[in-house]
Amino acid sequence: MNVIEINNLTKMYGKSRGITDISFNxxxxxxxxxxxxxxxxxSTTIRTLLSLIYPTSGSAKIFGKDSVKDAPEIKKQIGYLPSEVFYYDNMKxxxxxxxSASFYKKDCSKRIKYLAEILDLDLTKKIDDLSLGNKKKVGIVQGLLHEPKLIILDEPTSGLDPLMQQKFFHLLEEENKKGATILFSSHILSEVQRLCNRVAIIKEGKLVTVEKISTLQENNYKKIKINIQKEIPKDYFQLEGVTKLEVKNNMISFLYRGNINTILRLITELEIVNLWIEEPDLEEIFMHYYEKEA
Known part of the structure; x- marks a missing residue:
């Protein structure tokens, strides 16, 4: 069953670009x-999905219900952490x-204390006296205090130190094991790589691809680096499947996607000092998608 269904979602700001034809489940x-x-x-996609702003065209469903028409009902089941949080400074x-808990008509006090303890958040302080990282923690607790079925996080780790990020990831994994569905938006690939099963890549308001993380990392890409004795012609490795080719003196490096035997035949013709064949990290694959689109 799909918890989120986004169909051709488009949001224009006058003539300026917002998002165009975004579709994923x-x-x-x-x-x-x-x-x-x-x-x-x-953020525009997420805000439109949550009907905090309205789409120019296209539609979205959450729990099978229309995200605009059924927004009040849907929001009871959602925990949302925006990329930037703003609060009344004078409140404790x-x-x-x-x-926040009063909107959900259930006692969340135990849950608040539990989350505050994990995140090392002082509940007695005034909002005004908190650092950026601690304000972010308040947002995390606020988003999770009612044990939502769907958690939507927009750049959730900005402002958190590395140790707190790890605790936060554990917390999300715990919520997921209990049955929560999570949409995790980030520009930091290592976070997504660690947590997610599938990923949608967006560029300039358009969807580039939706893939399983394992597919992105699978054997269809190899990172190859060769140290050779003699210089070779510049076009030696210019064949289909080779990208990000760099030749510096006696060092050659590139990404390769295709039949490994084809590339090995070319390599064995060379006088090799050393050879490295590795899995590329997600960062390199991601940049490849961006360049390919461009």
């Missing part, structure tokens, strides 16, 4: 990554969280 129980550089349209953290 998020399955129940999945941790789904939504990735692209800052300004690619991730606990008062703010109790106020």
């Amino acid at each position: 998020v399955e129940e129980g999945e941790i789904f990554g939504f990735i692209g550089p800052n300004g690619a349209g991730k 953290v606990m008062d703010l969280l109790k106020y």
Whole structure:
């Protein structure tokens, strides 16, 4: 079953670009990554999905219901952390969280204390006195305090130190094991690589691809580096499947996608000092998608 269904979602700001024809589904129980550089349209997609802003065209469903028409009902089951959080400065953290909890008509006080303990958040402080990282923690607790079925996170780790990021990831994995579906938006590939099963890549408001993380990393790409004795013609490795080719003196490096035997035949013709064949990291694959689109 799909928890999120996005169909040809388009949002224009006058004549300026927002997002164009975005379509993807998020399955129940999945941790789904939504990735692209800052300004690619991730937040616009999420805000439109949550009907915080209305689409120019296209539609979205959450739990099989229309995200605009059924918004009040849907939002009871969703935990949302925006990329930037703003609060009433004079409120104490606990008062703010109790106020948030009051919308869900259930006692969340145990849950608030549990989350605050994990994230090392002082509930007695005023919002005004908190650092950026601690304000982010308030947002995380606020998004999770009612044990939502769907958690939507927009750049959730900005402001958190590395140790706190690890605790936060553990917390998300725990929620996922309990059955929560998670949409995780980020421009940091290692986060997505660690948490997600599938990923949608967005660029300049358009969807580039939706892939399983394992497919992105699979054997269809190899990172090859060769140290040779003699220089070779510049076009020696210019064949289909070779990208990011760099030749510097006696060092050659490139990404290769295709029949490994074809490339090995070319390599064995050379006088090799050393050879490295590795799996590329997601970062390199991601850049390949971006360049290919360009």
